[in-house]
Amino acid sequence: MTDAKTSAPTTREHAPYRSVIQRRVHKKISALSEKNCAVVLKGIESSFIGDENFPVDLDAAKDNPLNYFTRLIDGGRKFFTHEEFLLMSAFVLNQFDTVRVLNNNVFMEQYPIAATFCAATRKILFEHFTELEDDFADLDAPENFGTVAKLIDLFIGLKDCGNFLVGVYNDEHILSDPKVTVVNLFAAADVELAEVDSSAAQNFFDLREETDFVDFARTIIFDAPEKIFVRTNNYTGDGEKLDARLKILHANFSAQTEIFRVRPEEFQRDFEHRDAYTEILKRHWGYDAFRKFRVYDLQKLDDGIKSTFAVSQEQIISDIVRQVELCMEGENFRDVFVTAPTGAGKSVIFQIPAIYFAERDKLLTLVISPLIGLMNDQVKNLTLKNYLRAETINSDLSPILKEQILGKVAAGECNILYLSPETLLARSDIEQLIGDRTIGMVIIDEAHIVTTWGKQFRPDYWYLGDHIRKLRRVQLKRKGHEFVIATFTATAIYRGPEDMYDDTINSLHLRDPITYLGYVKRGDIDITIDKEVFEAGERAEFELPKYRDLRNAVIRANINAQKTLIYFPEVQLIERARLRLQNDGDFDGVAIYHGQLSRDDKRESYEKFLNGDALVMLATKAFGMGIDIDDIEIVMHFAPTGNVCDYVQEIGRAARRKNLRGEALYHYDRRDFRYINRLHGLSAVKPYQLVAVVKKIYELWNFKRRSNFLIDAENFSYIFDRYGDEANSVNKVKTALLIIQKDFEARLGFSPLTVRPIPLFADGFFVINPATQKNLRRDFGNCLTEIERELHICRVNLQTIWERDFRKHSFPQFKYLLYTKSPELNFNARYPLEPALRVEINFAQDFRAVFKNLFGKFKAAVQRSTAAGSYVSAAQLSLSLVGGKILTYRAENISDILIASIVAYRKNFSRGMHAVFAEKPFRDGLIHYRFNETIKFYFAWVEKIFSRIVDETHNDLLYIPNANGMTQRLSGRCSAFWRRWAF
Structure with a gap:
């Protein structure tokens, strides 16, 4: 395979640029009948016109647009570049009766930018538009745009692609003027590209985003290769737009360049066996051979045929190992996407490669997992299998344990590290977590929740893909290679209106993933979904029959000694069910599990259900993924907890033990979906709220006037915080910001805003003697409050101090220099502050x-x-x-x-x-x-x-x-x- 940026097809001596583009432009211009008409070139370089009387000089145009416009008209120039037009639109629209924008519609939203800028202007432009590698680098640093601000306003996004620039114009407001008409250079085409196998294409363009297509189109236009090959199955933008542009290129440039579409690689059933895999399996799991499970044939599935075949765990392990090896060698590699039914041994599939690379190359594997219980169980199970180099960092751990684990990771004593997405995102610098270790793989466990929870109550999961993409770039810069992403889940909807497969791939920025879609249907679970039946004369009260069924299920479970898991969509329903069962005297042998319980109470319920002290578990979906209890016989739903994917995931808890038969029961009432609708309503972000967020961001930008700045979620509280739920409000702010970013990216390929959730605190606690307190108040105003007189402990608003005198540093950098007492910060010598720790302690009475x-x-x-x-x-x-x-x-x-x-x-x-x-x-x-x-x-x-x-x-x-x-x-x-x- 060849990356889009490295392909170099052979070229002819004479490019067809003039022979195709120039003829087309002159034909369009000659067809214009208006006398006082201005011609604007969009996506067309000015050099081919042949008018050298007045070269393009955007620096001069921005500094004095009126003078530049006058000189241009006096010089007899007959056209404007699109950049010139946007800079001088007021003068052009006033001077001419009509404006015709010749649009090179080979391109979509992103255009190659032919304009040249002086070094100083170019530096400011790219400092403004380039996404920060380090979340804290130059954050909130002052920017002096000067007249370059006029050039910044020309673009929504701008990217340096090495030998050319790509940008999205900020021109919608100008093009909507009644005097302006957009004229496409090419007509739509309806021709099909010939297809070839990847083996027939030594070099090909792998189009992943629109920028890659711009590079591809420029290669055809300027270099005129005899043949060119393109693969589009990894494209994350609008596929229909891409196909339309490929057809235009093929229809108009095929005389000079033959364009071939590269077919997706066929699934390879052959794989390389290595004894090391079996040795690790035997050493830690005690098995001599790998398990097999059935997967769908994707090529047939896309044709509507559901055909399956068996694959071994070892085949997927071999694929993962090979892709990591290619990645480490700096070659093109693929990510991995696996869905496998419960019992297929998903954990083994990624744990064996993790152990293999740790022992061979000292590589670290990060496993991103949604639930603390799931992480703890995975680490515990590895420990029981005598693998002692797996750890987890989560909120259950005390600070001392976290620090010890971080020390183990840095020292190479931990090779598999389980993290929540929030833990990973909280560290902007990955070295805070892993020291100088090299990442071989990042595993996303239970990956289906990236697109479910991520868009609802765990927005950090939705941010995960952007953050991991940044980590890839950081490792490439530091280590010379990236790392492989492998995703695992039991269920994911493939294609259709609720497609989770493509959504997950796009959200996590997976690269041409090798995909295994496991056969979902379980032959050992009997599924019963029927309509609620009311007894004769019984009123159709909504919840009464539900509680009757619940009570019967509890009695049945205790009589037959059958472990029964009952799912509820809401915590309050569980609490009402608990009270009813207690009042009826049927709560013995029942445990409850939901997110609002304390850690210890959840663990106690889990242990009771695991060892059989409780045969019935009333739970929300918090009890499910990764729960390692293999003797559950019945899974019942009081009401639906989510979509079909959630349902399949939850009933998969049943009959995990060999030769055990399970039941999935749900008595349907049409009113059940009030809970789902309520859940969606609580988590949904309304359109008017998105508009309000955009307005607030624009307001903050106008005030701060810099491209990177900190915003506090409290700035948006008036939009979301209607019920005093601060945590939910913060989550909705995160979700809204990401929805806005993703919408721009989907439509334009660029987003004018890039969001990073960074936990920062403006206040700090310090021991400050009275004299220094006085000096601080004198120099920085009301920046501190003494809260403990004996030790002179003060709460200090660090943001006030930073904004006053230290804006040359970013705020996080300022805090770092302050707490480390760096001589680089002259504040430390002038104002002696001793950091203090504030701890909240709640003592019980005894x-x-x-x-x-x-x-x-x-x-x-x-x-x-x-x-x-x-x-x-x-x-x-x-x-x-x-x-x-x-x-x-x-x-x-x-x-x-x-x-x-x-x-x-x-x-x-x-x-x-x-x-x-x-x-x-x-x-x-x-x-x-x-x-x-x-x-x-x-x-x-x-x-x-x-x-x-x-x-x-x-x-x-x-x-x-x-x-x-x-x-x-x-x-x-x-x-x-x-x-x-x-x-």
């Missing part, structure tokens, strides 16, 4: 007794292990904590945090006592520890820190000065650690 009880049990367990000289795991230590309100999962979590704090204590406070414990992996896949007598110093340290936290916490707030950089880290960890015990 927190002292809880601490004494739990820490005492943990200490006793460690002391018993120390006396015996035996190794013990964190899980074994957690057993001593179980009892009362402390269930197994919570005990394990507390034990993990305590072990992590021991590691931190050894590292930071006991440098001379590294033997405080020894650690080594055991066959159970867990790390085991043998403690030394010096562990007593750790216990004393914890008890001392606990007393300090209690004494220094006022109004649920604790402020910790950062005297030497160490206190903040460790005290913050401890405070976060104790906060988890407050119940």
